[in-house]
Amino acid sequence: METVPEWLLPEREPYAPRPDKGRYLEKNVLSILGTLAALREKPGAGRDRELLRPELALISTFLAVLLVSLSRGWFFLETASAFEFGCLCLLRGGIIARVLKKVLAAGVFTIAIFAPAFLIGRGGGVPALCCKVLLAVLAMAIFSAATPWHSITAAMASLRIPGTLVMILDMTIKYISLLGGLLLDMLCALKLRSVGRDDRKVSSLGGLAGTLFLKSKDAAETQFRAMECRCYSGNYIMKPRSSYGWREAALAAADIALLGAFAAFGIAR
Amino acid sequence: MHIPDNCLSPATCAVMAIAMVPAWTVSVQKVSKDLPKEKVPLLGIGAAFSFLLMMLNVPVPGGTTAHAVGGTLLAVLLGPSAACLAISTALLIQALVFGDGGILSFGANCFNMAFVLPCLGYFIYKFAKDRVKTKRGEYIGLAIASYLAINFAALCDAIEFGLQPLLARDAAGLPLFCPYPLAISIPAMLIPHLTLAGLAEAAFTVAIVAFVTRASPGAIYVGSPAKTKPLYALIVALVAASPLGLIAAGSAWGEWGPDEIKDVVNGGKALGFVPAGMEKGFHYAAPMQDYGLKGVPEIAGYIMSAILGVAVFIIVYKLLSFLRKGGKDDGVKAGA
Numbered sequence: 001m002e003t004v005p006e007w008l009l010p011e012r013e014p015y016a017p018r019p020d021k022g023r024y025l026e027k028n029v030l031s032i033l034g035t036l037a038a039l040r041e042k043p044g045a046g047r048d049r050e051l052l053r054p055e056l057a058l059i060s061t062f063l064a065v066l067l068v069s070l071s072r073g074w075f076f077l078e079t080a081s082a083f084e085f086g087c088l089c090l091l092r093g094g095i096i097a098r099v100l101k102k103v104l105a106a107g108v109f110t111i112a113i114f115a116p117a118f119l120i121g122r123g124g125g126v127p128a129l130c131c132k133v134l135l136a137v138l139a140m141a142i143f144s145a146a147t148p149w150h151s152i153t154a155a156m157a158s159l160r161i162p163g164t165l166v167m168i169l170d171m172t173i174k175y176i177s178l179l180g181g182l183l184l185d186m187l188c189a190l191k192l193r194s195v196g197r198d199d200r201k202v203s204s205l206g207g208l209a210g211t212l213f214l215k216s217k218d219a220a221e222t223q224f225r226a227m228e229c230r231c232y233s234g235n236y237i238m239k240p241r242s243s244y245g246w247r248e249a250a251l252a253a254a255d256i257a258l259l260g261a262f263a264a265f266g267i268a269r
Numbered sequence: 270m271h272i273p274d275n276c277l278s279p280a281t282c283a284v285m286a287i288a289m290v291p292a293w294t295v296s297v298q299k300v301s302k303d304l305p306k307e308k309v310p311l312l313g314i315g316a317a318f319s320f321l322l323m324m325l326n327v328p329v330p331g332g333t334t335a336h337a338v339g340g341t342l343l344a345v346l347l348g349p350s351a352a353c354l355a356i357s358t359a360l361l362i363q364a365l366v367f368g369d370g371g372i373l374s375f376g377a378n379c380f381n382m383a384f385v386l387p388c389l390g391y392f393i394y395k396f397a398k399d400r401v402k403t404k405r406g407e408y409i410g411l412a413i414a415s416y417l418a419i420n421f422a423a424l425c426d427a428i429e430f431g432l433q434p435l436l437a438r439d440a441a442g443l444p445l446f447c448p449y450p451l452a453i454s455i456p457a458m459l460i461p462h463l464t465l466a467g468l469a470e471a472a473f474t475v476a477i478v479a480f481v482t483r484a485s486p487g488a489i490y491v492g493s494p495a496k497t498k499p500l501y502a503l504i505v506a507l508v509a510a511s512p513l514g515l516i517a518a519g520s521a522w523g524e525w526g527p528d529e530i531k532d533v534v535n536g537g538k539a540l541g542f543v544p545a546g547m548e549k550g551f552h553y554a555a556p557m558q559d560y561g562l563k564g565v566p567e568i569a570g571y572i573m574s575a576i577l578g579v580a581v582f583i584i585v586y587k588l589l590s591f592l593r594k595g596g597k598d599d600g601v602k603a604g605a
Contacts, residue, residue: 136274171313206476
């Protein structure tokens with residue numbers, strides 16, 4: 001019977017690497033993983049359909065943020081909260097949790113930034129300001145969570161933004177995911193290959209980002225060839241969209257009500 | 270450095286967005302003219318690269334990490350116009366999808382990070398590169414360029430914040446948006462950038478450019494030689510804009526004179542007295558105390574101080590370069 005060779009036995013060369021100090025590597029891996037997960041979790045990464053016509057959703061979001069920012073006094077802020085929470089409650093539970101998590105993080109950050117204003121005697125307007133920041137973040141988070149990727153770029157196109165810019169935006173979103181995956185692989189490779197060689201980890205950061213840049217250039221050339229094969233001639237043409245439905249009508253009515261509330265209470269000093 | 274919504278007044282946001290329109294237009298025109306059709310995908314992919322770059326954390330002293338914006342880096346790799354468009358796109362996605370930076374303040378964020386940062390960084394880098402012969406000198410120039418550019422962008426950020434209490438107040442006189450005046454916003458923004466963030470940006474930029482130069486030298490953007498005329502135009506513009514310092518509320522933190530310290534508010538209360546050491550201590554009367562001249566209007570005094578300051582710097586620089594050349598001046602013929 002064959003025996004296991006001596007050099008394969010685990011006791012022969014016990015290897016204990018030096019303890020790792022590359023905490024920043026783990027931090028980078030985690031932050032990139034988080035972003036990629038957020039990108040892939042979005043509706044549209046799967047087969048979710050958009051809830052509303054994206055251009056109307058974008059205009060409504062912009063309107064809400066603008067009116068909240070321009071408003072004076074609490075009554076309009078309460079009206080805007082009702083409008084935004086009304087929109088939020090129409091989303092699925094998981095999405096609501098994600099949106100609220102984002103708003104909560106923004107809230108903590110805003111309070112931390114503005115709290116010292118009380119110390120210098122300028123804290124009078126801070127509660128309203130924090131409320132405005134939260135409402136703006138909430139509006140953006142609802143738009144982001146409820147609108148698929150392809151719809152965001154389609155909304156830009158409907159708003160007469162030049163095709164080249166829409167194409168750049170479209171490509172950016174796709175390549176954040178692709179290049180992000182690549183960066184993640186490189187970080188994992190660096191982590192594995194530098195076990196016991198802590199000193200070299202930080203110095204590899206330039207190489208990591210440099211390689212990412214060279215890969216981006218290669219990807220851009222490959223992308224162009226692929227586009228040319230599909231008859232790209234410098235113009236980015238978008239397909240016409242479907243018509244408006246009852247949801248769009250309801251949102252338009254809510255927008256008009258919000259404008260009315262702003263005219264009545266939002267500009268009072 | 271990302272400004273969220275409602276920290277700047279809508280009027281400021283509108284002004285900043287309008288200020289960005291010519292920058293975007295020129296960038297698109299320059300990119301369309303210089304960049305061949307096959308390079309168009311590079312803009313989108315460059316924006317993705319910029320987005321990911323802002324996510325890479327660099328370890329800094331104190332056990333924490335900071336991330337670089339990479340504005341100068343992108344300008345060196347892709348060219349300033351492409352960098353402006355790429356960073357603007359990355360900022361748009363950050364605002365729309367990740368809630369990082371507002372949509373109303375998108376123009377202001379683009380002005381600071383997509384216009385001031387890459388353009389100034391690239392200009393200083395080219396200025397240095399065209400004047401030094403060695404690779405080492407070029408990298409030092411790049412480090413200085415990225416360090417100065419991120420700090421100047423942070424200064425723009427601080428000025429936008431600090432002007433809010435002067436621009437938007439309610440009936441009770443309370444600030445409607447950012448409550449911090451210039452005297453607080455400028456040190457608050459600049460201290461972290463002059464120390465950690467600036468150093469991280471410089472180290473990151475040099476490390477990546479050094480790697481790309483070694484691995485693929487042809488990948489670096491080659492622009493035209495830097496022109497010195499815009500630099501002089503910038504200095505003249507800064508001199509003309511120097512009276513803006515007059516609208517800063519009070520002195521900078523820790524820079525109070527004996528006549529000001531009594532009114533300094535801390536914890537909601539004014540100090541109410543002048544510390545004896547300050548009142549009776551040594552007082553040096555500078556010829557241009559507080560950047561002014563006796564009998565001259567304040568604005569004129571400020572501009573004159575700025576001209577004088579710049580002139581002194583240029584004279585010192587010219588004297589030093591004259592001494593470095595061993596006392597020989599190229600422009601003066603012997604015996605003239």
